Amino acid sequence: MVDQAETTMRVSTTAQPSSSGPTSVSLSPKAECDASGGGSVSPGRILHVVESFGSGVKNSVLSYVANTPEFEHHLLWSTHADTTVDEVDLRHFSSHERLPSGHVDRLKAVRAAVTQVVPNIVHAHSSWAGLYVRLALRPSQRLSILYTPHGYSFQRQDLPAPARMLFRLVEWSLSFNTTMVVACGQHEARLSAWPFRHPPIGVVPNVAHTFDTEDELDHASHGTSSSAAEPASGPPVIVGAGRLCNAKDPAFFAATIRELRAAGIQVRAVWIGDGEEHFARDLTDANVEITGWLSRDDAGKVLREASVYLHTARWEGFPLSVLEAASLGVPMIGRDIGALRDEGLPLLFRQPADIVGLWRRLEDDDERQATMAFVRRLADSHSDSRQANTLRVIYGDLSGPELTTSSATSREAAR
Template structure:
């Protein structure tokens, strides 16, 4: 635990936001760190629980106070209430479903001070049975009465928030597309570029890569099927998964001829992502995937599976099957990205800027 509840700067009190994140890591961690940097005049505090299967970057230097959640759902609800009463923040910003429940079930937190970012509503999960998804939706509908503002990471989240409660105050706070073109390589790298076994200092030409944790959400089996088909269509193509996780998923990918790097630090991941010829996104459900936006920022062509969140972002050329993904990737490797795709990715870049994120966050925080 670290924090100074009375800390201020200058002659007056700074507005305070308490971020609550039950699964601190991955895309949630990246998004919240961007929020902190986009609204630096606000004093940012963090109550979190770390994900064991994600790399955690240093948080203490970025936040004005950091607290770890206790074990147990009821204990966490009580902890949110206790911390709110002690700190009296202007806003409590809950990130993802469980944190959203903890905050909204804490009676001491006023509804008007609650900002909720689902980072993909749980009822969107493609691995839930219909009755389970309906139950989750019912819970979200009930809790929506305790939600001051929904700060959705995609137009899809805003749409769902207003479907849950017609008069819900909701705003699209875009994730950032970081401009990192200096680290990207040309789309047609030289043929002699190669990767050494076990050394991922560089990637081979004609590489199609997916990124993320090997888990059901990312659906590595979809990518494995696409890789097998892609290698049949273009034997010289190379298929990589940049990330690690469940050994069963890794084995499935490797049987299909996919090279799995294992976990990479963020700097190494960005370097390799800047070398891929095609970025492939195969997730079953998402909010607004950070790795896809990072690929856009690196100027990489994108082929992606059709899911509601990506449709709401206006991505073109979305596919429904592994065969279609393989064909789309091979088409890019052969002919380059289409002009329509280039235009939409450029528009996406323009929509996901620091300035836009700052403006929408200030609105969500009532500033």
């Protein structure tokens, strides 16, 4: 697997920003004072803009904040109707403000937040936030715009090709008004390398939640088993996770479980998460247990009992659930999508019927050991220290001379 931090340094220094400069989108008169010297900029002040502050994106942002405490973090956010946000999560930010409803009002809110917070960096997370920030603002010597897609909208396989092409065109156009793309994985970095010209690209590895010590599982405990399916008692346990939605494709998970059972392989299947009712029916019809949303540590208890983690999403930025399974030493099989392929996951499949052959391969000692070696590498390369050092390089270099020394130290550590 390619080393994440080395890729960050390499891609960031060789990518070519657009010679034509930023687009003609301007700040509002109040926000313009930031670029012209009317505001007081504090080195290391970052405004995160998140349109969907929930699930994986929320956890990614919170890990960025936790791993760079020397920076001052502010949040402008909203979330979906079916997602709740714990007030505890908001306490990590120096300030937080909800985005209003309506696209125009959200553009105004971004400008107002820049006027109030006066950040060095505005970090937009996901497609809608990237749109609002890059339409409302423009980069300057005193304001950098970072963008983490967390999965590009043009990757969505539930949309017709013309819609995906339109999203791709919009992303390409907005890239000219971006100081840097901060990708969450190798595949996202590759998608960000637009033809001809593109902003610098960095790769910041996602990190898994650290479970309670009593729930952590030694990597070797799964790796020494001679079978893909030898839990303490009962049939092997296959676990999937995520919101029940098109992106995670629980119907594909259900079809895969049916194929295993049709081949005479009896398994217990569990899905961690909740969401749209018709996807829940797909799972229950296939005799898949649905836990609903669990606390992080309760989810860890389910994962640590898994014989295999099965990831069947149709598209991803980079899935945190895969990292959580890796951190617990759980072998994994994944659907053949770019996010997993570009990270080097050895056991990939394209159709539900293909799972039977992979299951048999995982019963082979050599195949299992190779899979567990990948799991260990994945967990090690997505550590808090690796993420912290990479972020310090990126944030520090864009935050002014006061943080140059810290950034240089982190750059050496990231190598």
